[in-house]
Amino acid sequence: MSTEVRVPTLGESVTEATVATWFKQPGDAVAVDEMLCELETDKVTVEVPSPVAGTLSEIVAAEGETVGVDALLAQIAEGDAAPAPAKKEEPKAEAAPAPAAAAKDVEDAPSAKKLMAENNLTDVTGTGKDGRVMKEDVLNAIAAPAPAPAAAPRAPVAADQADREERVKMTRLRQTIAKRLKDSQNTAAMLTTYNEVDMTEVMALRNEYKDLFLKKHGVKLGFMSFFTKACVHALNEVPEVNAEIDGTDIVYKNYVNMGIAAGTPTGLVVPVINDADQMSFAAIEKAIAEKGAKARDGKLSMAEMQGGTFTISNGGVYGSLMSSPILNPPQSGILGMHKIQDRPMAIGGQVVIRPMMYLALSYDHRIVDGKGAVTFLVRVKEALEDPRRLLMDL
Template structure:
């Protein structure tokens, strides 16, 4: 047993105040770990552990005034720990050594990098409770940012000692989430864990919010929450539970019952309403449902409104005859898929046409930074993708340097990852221009909103047969309306119209792309 005492505080300084204890009684520490901080009228003094061991008792609490050499705490050192077994008479038997304290280290679980321009996240779900044993890289919790969900793995094997940021709390990038007692001595003995009966999973409460990763897995497996047994806190369903349910033999179908709607527990302030809500009659209020906005939806709302408030946004329209693209696609789509392993869609033509037009009208590919205009000698093409959680915009980098096959393959992969919620922050940052395809939902015409700080976005729409005049004759052609929204602060009307005309020309005669015309 080792006594932790107040060290010498310097000449003419006889006492100090206990400012902060970094370790609690019962916690294990390594040699030279900081135990507490003392404040004098001149300096702050750190008190460190003289050896590895367990903090047995704190004598001087935070805020107390202590004199030089006063007793602060008692440390049960590694050498003073009792042996694992008493000595037995008779032939010498090998003794089992007690777990060495030196193998335990208190490790902070930190908020990972959230990506450029993302300053904070919300703790969505904790999959472990204090005292639970965890393996290295096992998922401890899930964070929800304004763009994606981020899983936080355990940095090492050990025991989750303390949760610092509970569910619903907002945390900054690099902030502390929890404390992990890492090391082999921190983990419970396997035999004891095996002998303990498995706790019966608690029945999920009506307002339990299941893990976002589990929701995605259930959607992919075609399962409902009623078909999965949750083993998380309060019966929360985790990703591993969905995998177990999907692998289990199919049970007899239960009578269908309306699934309860889980109310999001994330504490997120939605954008302020511009008009106060009028009083609602009681009979109508009873049939309404109020659900908090997710962080993604709240951020989409805020960014779209900011774009309208900041940019001098204007939209110009044109229409394009898609016969050339459709004929070319019909001729080569089978050969293209056979050689490149990906279908030849329409988006590749639009990406190439926009890259071609951006070279001639570079201000559409630029952005305003304070009093400067930044012209970009590259095209990082954002492709808007609709997901169950909202609109996300993954980026095809250096699209101007890639061929049709590479672009189509990358768009297909990014779209799938977006719908599955598996996009990373890096895959959605740095876009210089965006294409949004509302035509897949049947939109005939719309005005897309800019994706700041970009100065241009192209809206595609539904292809529809319409009568048009060609060489003095009325013919039926597959036509599409195009809409270019642009920031009039940097893009003039002439440049916007010219850009859209160049896109139209390239799509109506795709051979121009090969000739760079």
């Protein structure tokens, strides 16, 4: 008896995937729930287990193929023995279609020719008799959106260097990252404002309570919970940074779902901490640790990466001193954290060494004005330089 293995449901709004890796080959024995293959979607990797015990008799979708939901992946012969893989018949060559008869010369409508000349159009598809171009055809061609410019051809490579190159197909995740980031630049009126924060008080508070915090809550006290709390505080005062544009409407969110950008071996993902504005420092740190571990292991679900209203990106862990983060659409704001570095600062007329961090807020200028963006960043700075303000809601 043969059992079909099909593509499982991939998640909300995900309709196709790429077959990444087959762990089994035709003729291999498989057990129930043993992993057969891995599928890559836009955001997550999906493992496909065997529904029955038996022998893998045929692989229908090879590695690298794009498959839709419920598409056939393989066949499993239940039991100990499996029939030899069925030999696929070679498709019969079809007779080439006869060449189309040469189109006879057709005179376009005078009004169409005039419009084409005025708008510098030379290739318009006609809908009139025998393919004659009519005035309406030219008007439709003028109103049609211009085609996207073709990608620039790759520069030629010297013959003695070509064998030292390696061409690897982009994963679906990397393709999605590239598309979303470029769409963000093309859609939003993106602008970045900068400030710097003195991390002295946060570092002192963390050092004083980190052991007690770990002992009571079972999780380390990091900087991300301070930044999350500071951003929530600032978003309450500048709600447009936590809003999004939907057509001609502005949708204000009366909650904060905080996206925490995380770099993984396969690319950038942004797990979301829902209702971060209702969470304690310990709950935030636990959520960040849990989502971070899932991101590194490729175990994040689609639901865990949807619904974010604002994002924090920490390039400082890699040593970045300054950057301009790109918005995560449809969000209207993203905060960039950077490396903490000792710098000489003028404080009270004296030059002192302080641990400083540059902050960058990228925002959508269509919805957030400069005043709101600067106010947001100043409130984050004030909350971090004097964390007591978070307790007093100041």
